Amino acid sequence: MTITALRGTYDILPPQSYIWEKAESQARKMFALYGYSELRTPIIEQTQLFSRSIGENTDIVSKEMYTFADRKGRSITMRPEATAPVVRAYIEHKLYKDQSLCKFYYIGPMFRYERPQAGRNRQFYQLGTEILGTEHPYHDAESISLAVSYFKSLGIDNIVVKINSVGDAESKQKYNSILKNFFAGSLDTMCPDCNTRFEKNTLRMLDCKVPACKEIIKNAPPLNENLNDASKTHFESVLALLDKMKIAYEIEPRLVRGLDYYTNTIFEITHSHLGSQDALGGGGRYNNLIAEMGGPQTGAVGFAVGIDRLVIVLEKMTANNSTITAGSDLDLYILNLDNALFTDHAELLHSLRQHDIRADICTEQKSFKAQMRSANKANARFVLIQGQNERDNNIFKLKDMINGTEEDIKTINNNVDIDKLVERIRQS
């Protein structure tokens, strides 16, 4: 039996890899534009980091983590998300001492042990940002506007920004008890999931899709009417900034996220071309996490984009119009017509590449026609032809593959004037 990639993991082959490169390089451009610096954290961390930050009772921690014991019996987990590691690094290196505000971005693989489906894998990729050391509503709005601008810069339309506020710690706690009181009487008519959620994460009952539960949820006291003044003001400021930036959004009072650390603003960006896993990105504010993890009491906000899902959308776009194309074309392809000349050609190839000419050489001894076919397949702009005939006449032939013409390039002792040749190739 041949060895295959693990379930939920996959190889990214060309030409698909060009789409990934494009998505990532465009992200780096946008992050630079908005003043973010890259922060790379390890893929493995102490298990505690995630169980404490994301929440012991969340789905991610309770059933989806890649956790194992290392050779000394320590519990190690492959990161299921990047916010906790970034916060850990922020605290570990006391970055809050350098400046009041830190703006970071990250790009890399994350791991969750789930059943794979459209747009969901066990090793998946995220790019995202975190702004640490701020409670200012502007930074909530900037996170959203950055994500939206990034998608637009890739030519993606049809995105929907969904936004909500879960309020600060005080509001969350208060609303939680209001909800418990409300649902307590109806538990026996609600689904098993809702019954466990009632104990572990009451907020998420609002998100249930079972029809019978929905009926009951409809009459639940809405989240946004139970925010305290500070939370309400913060949320309104965020919305006002989005309005100023002309970023469209939908307020989703039932939007709840499955990570415990969120406070105040939470948001999600969805796209209609995706399957049932339609969230292209999401994020929110976490004002208490840094303090809970042993840092100063200071706020932060961030978002993450699922690159796998983004690539799905981009692929569907390129199927219609080819905005993003593969780019492995050659400037020059050197034929191999006579073994005695091969080392000369290899030497020439080497110096052409040192002059930034994209070039390659045929190493197979096959027919002229077959070598020309290879040159054509490699999408070479020019083909360099030299067999014994040309060698005897002290020339190379340079064939233009677009119009089919050939010209002679003079050689002395089978050396060309490399600068002239480079210039000639660049002209086209």
Place this chain on the structure above:
RNA sequence: GUGGGUGUAGCUCAGUUGGUUAGAGCGUCUGGUUGUGGCCCAGAAGGUCGACGGUUCAAAUCCGUUCACUCACCCCA
């Protein structure tokens, strides 16, 4: 973890009520007069029919088991 769908050539897929040597298109390779690509034409290579077991004179086809892929639930990016 639960449920549905699908496994035949490198890729996309045909394959009759079980019946000779399992096919097509695309791709690959080689030719179409001495050393010239694309287009066209010809030919070739390439398969343990996902794996294992069963029924049968005979299985890609029927049955069982298993694995993988895929979609959905849960949840998330």
